[in-house]
Amino acid sequence: MATLGIDVDLVVCDPVDKWFDYMNNITGRYNKEKFFSENKIIDYNLGEYFPELTKQEIMHYWSGEIYNDIEPYQDAVEVINNLSKKHKIAFISYCKKGHFGNKVDCLKKWFDIPQEHWSFYATKQKAGVRVDCMIDDRNSNLNLFKGQDKVVKIKFNTPYSQCEDLKISLDLCTDSWYDIGDFLDEVL
Secondary structure, X not given: OOEEEEOOEOOOEOHHHHHHHHHHHHHOOOXXXXXXXXXXXXXXXXXXXXXXXXXXXXXXXXXXXXXXXXOEOHHHHHHHHHHOOOOEEEEEEOOOOOHHHHHHHXXXXXXXXXXXXXXXXXXXXXXXXXXXXXXXXXXXXXXXXXXXXXXXXXXXXXXXXXXXXXXXXXXXXXOOHHHHHHHHHHHO
């Protein structure tokens, strides 16, 4: 039985889309559909697109119980629930102040994972958690596993910019949970 480390934001669900809506509702700056169709790579810090907002206004979105209004990716729910029948699931995610409980409550609501196979770690240092596989969207988090050759590293593709290049080799790079499930069924 392997332990699968799974990031939450932009891997299991997308809180960033609602963050854009939050800032755009204040400013009325963009046609959302046009913005996303014209920008194939989007700055990970969406606040950069709203220069008229203060940092406090930009970050205020993250202070609420935002996960109550977000749906998980449906393919993530199906695949992770299936993987949890054979493996331990360790959700590993950075939490802003006040997010821990809300994020955990929503994960428990979204997934049907046996209690003995479920855990949650709130940390920026994801490589500090013992896992056999790490699934994350950020190069910086995956790079923390450099030198841990036995850890399967999967990058979940998003349209957002990265703050650093990859310094490790990936075992899989995809935006499909079905691909991830099939791949892990083969290698674990």
